[in-house]
Amino acid sequence: MLNRKTTIPISRPVPFDFPDDIHRHWNRADREISAMANGASLTMPFLEPFLIKTIRDCAELVDSPLLKEEIKGFCLQEAHHFKAHRRFNDLLKKNGYPELEALEQDMKQAYIKLSQKPLQKRMAYTAGFEAMTMGITKWIIGDRVKLFAGADSRVASFMIWHMVEETEHKCVAFDAYKAVYGHSLSSYWHRMLGVFHGSLHVMLLSRQGYHIMLKKDGLWGNLKSRWRLWRRVCWFAFATGPYLIRAALPGHNPRREKDLQWVLDWMEGWETWDKDQAPLVDTHHPNIPVPFY
Ligand SMILES: [Fe+2]
Ligand SMILES: [Fe+2]
Structure with missing residues (x-):
């Protein structure tokens, strides 16, 4: 669901502040999940500025005023995301993993290098991710x-x-890519490669992050923990894999991917919410319901 009057994504405040007491194992019962999600968070302050820069470059070639507005909304949301992740990542470094700093420098270099690639390759990566x-x-x-x-x-x-x-902004990068590179076989080929380039690159960088964190926790060499990690990586792969396969097919359109009702309800809840920050979800509720009601 989008902003009801337009299709332009809206940017909302982060639903919580970043106090110092956030523990690096925020899911105490599942350190492997904490590490996997922390690893993904680590990439965001480098990945998302790259997505913004790329789609802004692409916007210069877009004619549609509506799509240009949607791109602006996309950029605002992504900018909000990476700034929040940077604050979260700073807490991770402060609260146990100072060695992530070196990996952050590597990530920075990786995205500087990627930024020098041709726009079509960068846009395919953006739409693919x-x-x-x-x-x-x-x-x-x-x-x-x-x-x-x-x-x-x-x-x-x-x-x-x-x-x-x-x-909310799932169609914007795809639409921008299509608007500029059209529907030719060559356009499809580049886009299809971008699906795997964008997704596998981010997964690889995330893995480097959780490797460092689990090593620091003394879990990387622990067979039981590695087994738990492997099961969680497979769980993630089974959830995301079908989306990547469908995205890589000719004729793909993200509009056909059905949004989760929970997500739609969250957005609807936000529209009637009169406070600055969204309420927190109740992680002790057996169903973790939409928090606005
Ligand atoms: Fe984002
Ligand atoms: Fe995004």
Whole structure:
């Protein structure tokens, strides 16, 4: 669902402040899940500015005023996301993982290098990564009870907030790519490669992050923990894989991906909410319901 009067994504405040007491194992019962999500968070302050820069470059070639407005909304949301993730990541470094700093420098360099690639390749990466976010939403929000039961509700709400907005702007990068590069076979080929480039690159960088964190926690060499991690990685792959496969097919259109009702209800709840920040989700509720009601 989009802003009812327009199709322009709207940017909402982060649903919580970032106090120092956020623990790096915000899901105490599941350190592997905490590490996987923390690893993904680590990439955001480098990935999302890259997405913004790329789609802004692309916007210069777009004619449609509506699509240009949608791109502006996309950029506002992504800028909001990466700033929030940077604050969260700073807490992770402060609260146990100072060694992530070196990996952040590597990530910075990786995106500087990627920024020098031709625009079509960067846009295909952007649209490709955005396709994966629909699968991540299915995982994070569809499987929220398994992921967040008993976890720190602030972190759960933060991750859910991000994925709600990813749902909202899921078509923007795809539309911008299509508007500029059209429907030719060559355009499809580049876009299809971008699905795997964008998603696998971010997964690889995230893995480097959780590797460092689990090593620091003394869990990387622990067979039981590695088995738990492997099962969670497979769980993630099964949730996101179908979205990537569909995105890589000719004729793909993200509009055909059905949004989760929970996400739609969250957006509707926000529209009638009169406070600055959204309420936190209740991670102790057996169903973790939409928090506005
Ligand atoms: Fe985002
Ligand atoms: Fe996005």
